[in-house]
Amino acid sequence: MSASIEELLDDARTRLHRVDPFEAAAAMADGALVVDTRPLERRSAEGEIPGSVVIGRNVPEWRLDPRSPHHIPEVMGYGHRIIVVCNEGYASTLAAVSLQDLGFRNATDLVGGYRAWRAAGLPITFELSVPRDETEAPVALHS
Numbered sequence: 001m002s003a004s005i006e007e008l009l010d011d012a013r014t015r016l017h018r019v020d021p022f023e024a025a026a027a028m029a030d031g032a033l034v035v036d037t038r039p040l041e042r043r044s045a046e047g048e049i050p051g052s053v054v055i056g057r058n059v060p061e062w063r064l065d066p067r068s069p070h071h072i073p074e075v076m077g078y079g080h081r082i083i084v085v086c087n088e089g090y091a092s093t094l095a096a097v098s099l100q101d102l103g104f105r106n107a108t109d110l111v112g113g114y115r116a117w118r119a120a121g122l123p124i125t126f127e128l129s130v131p132r133d134e135t136e137a138p139v140a141l142h143s
Helices: 005-014 021-029 040-046 060-064 091-102 113-119
Strands: 033-036 082-085 107-109
Touching: 005 091, 021 082, 021 113, 040 113, 060 091, 082 091, 082 113, 091 107
Parallel strands: 033 082, 082 107
Antiparallel strands: none
16 A cells, blocks of 8 residues: 555655754855745745745756756755755655755755744745746656
8 A cells, every 4th residue: 555645744754854944044054055846826925035046846856966957056966955945844845855865965844844934034035036947948858
């Protein structure tokens, strides 16, 4: 029998050292790359974390993997600290584990997601970033 989504999340979270909003802010100040995977509708309504990179949830593996021809230049290698942010900290867990599977041993996510960041009173902006998956070459997926 296959695992439920709750079991999948529980298993994934055992692999991560998840960070709270203040740990994420400190890591960002030390050079961590914060990747916001939330859709435009959420970012428009609630804002963004200043300095984060917006990459839609469907392509972070291609945009962050240094071996991918579609990677972004902000990634300094597999040791780069990457903190994935979604709205509430669920989808970001799965994305962070996927990045770990690619070799990003320091990939993790933000406990509680963007909403926890905002509730903590940390800086936000409504000057929205252009998603990196819309400005780079398209990723062609082959089955």
